[in-house]
Amino acid sequence: MSGLADTPEGVQGGDVAAQQRFAGLRQPWQSSHALLAIPVVLILVITLVDIHSPPDVHLGPALVIAPAITASFAGPRLTGFIGVLALAAQVIIGVLHGGLATTNHMVQLVTIAVLSVLVVFLSAVRERRSRQLAQVRSVAEAAQHVLLWPLPDQIGPLQVACLYLAAEDEAQIGGDLYAATRTEHGTRVMIGDVRGKGLPAIGEAALLLGAFREAAHQHTTLPTLAAGLEQSVARYLTDFEPEDEAGERFATTLLLEIPDEDPITRLISCGHPPPLLLRPGEAVTVLVHPAPPLGVGRTGSEDYTLDVFSFEPGETLLLYTDGVIEARDPAGGFYPFTDRAARWTDASPETLLHHMRRDLLAHVGGRLDDDAALIAIRRTTAPHPSRHRGRILRGGGSRHGSATSQ
Numbered sequence: 001m002s003g004l005a006d007t008p009e010g011v012q013g014g015d016v017a018a019q020q021r022f023a024g025l026r027q028p029w030q031s032s033h034a035l036l037a038i039p040v041v042l043i044l045v046i047t048l049v050d051i052h053s054p055p056d057v058h059l060g061p062a063l064v065i066a067p068a069i070t071a072s073f074a075g076p077r078l079t080g081f082i083g084v085l086a087l088a089a090q091v092i093i094g095v096l097h098g099g100l101a102t103t104n105h106m107v108q109l110v111t112i113a114v115l116s117v118l119v120v121f122l123s124a125v126r127e128r129r130s131r132q133l134a135q136v137r138s139v140a141e142a143a144q145h146v147l148l149w150p151l152p153d154q155i156g157p158l159q160v161a162c163l164y165l166a167a168e169d170e171a172q173i174g175g176d177l178y179a180a181t182r183t184e185h186g187t188r189v190m191i192g193d194v195r196g197k198g199l200p201a202i203g204e205a206a207l208l209l210g211a212f213r214e215a216a217h218q219h220t221t222l223p224t225l226a227a228g229l230e231q232s233v234a235r236y237l238t239d240f241e242p243e244d245e246a247g248e249r250f251a252t253t254l255l256l257e258i259p260d261e262d263p264i265t266r267l268i269s270c271g272h273p274p275p276l277l278l279r280p281g282e283a284v285t286v287l288v289h290p291a292p293p294l295g296v297g298r299t300g301s302e303d304y305t306l307d308v309f310s311f312e313p314g315e316t317l318l319l320y321t322d323g324v325i326e327a328r329d330p331a332g333g334f335y336p337f338t339d340r341a342a343r344w345t346d347a348s349p350e351t352l353l354h355h356m357r358r359d360l361l362a363h364v365g366g367r368l369d370d371d372a373a374l375i376a377i378r379r380t381t382a383p384h385p386s387r388h389r390g391r392i393l394r395g396g397g398s399r400h401g402s403a404t405s406q
Helices: 013-035 037-051 060-071 076-096 103-147 198-215 222-240 337-344 349-363
Strands: 158-165 174-183 186-197 251-258 264-270 276-279 282-285 307-310 316-320 372-379
Touching (some): 103 198, 174 372, 186 316, 198 222, 222 264, 349 372
Antiparallel strands (some): 276 282, 316 372
């Protein structure tokens, strides 16, 4: 399987999904119970200190800190439980300090009760919002699973691996996309990034992927293919683009055509970052003449410049989206993509992306602010010109990861 999931090492396919799903149910519960010791100990300490303090010293109001702390890591039930413990502690303090009937102790009890109820309410609101965000993420990730088919590890004379890392923030799930198909002209590959986030971006990505999988077999050249995709995106935006976003929706795209026999690659960039060409010991950025992104109104094939460059056996093309090069470390520094890729120029595509994934996540501290996609393509010395000819390519297994990944 060529698609690398953002999952624990050594785990594959359905087992990964199952482990992640059960881990998501198990870990918050275990973590909450472990942290529960903090407010419980706090209640005990405040109670003991108050009991042994002079009568004119009242620490009871500080008990409300316990449910407030609990609300930061637990749900409304555990928060309410700690609130009840705080009230019980205040009752004990009141009894030992001369009875509950005093005005001072009654005020303290009412204060703790009111604040505890408020904290429980806020905890319930936060938990409900978390469930809603998780639902949105689940729907978006399911759509991405349907759209982004994992690529085969061998396409004609090419070894291929792909990697997708989802953003940590549910609201940042984006429209990164990629696809490959075999045609009579060789292997055609597309990688792109739709502007925007969430389901609208995924909808536009679906349109672009469908258009590519069909148009790649109908157009004899990449410029006419790019023009055809532009027309498809323009029609989609005409029908579905909100009026308040007119002119703001587009997709950066990189189109490649890799012949089986000729050691070259033809490329058109529609506003997308240029690929890296990995040779022994070096990583070189391919010089391109970019056209504007798809969706801004160019419709003729003459608007696109076809770049052709050498792609010899043993060399690797590394395609990526801006979520990779714009990833920042906690200090705000960008990920040094070219320098890091140069470390693994001799690695296979799958090994290369394995190293890139670990290095990228280490750079950002495990949290990506934007989706990131990479494709590594290596030309082998033994071409297979007939394999997958004329077919849309789809590998087996699971390729998706989540940025909880991360």
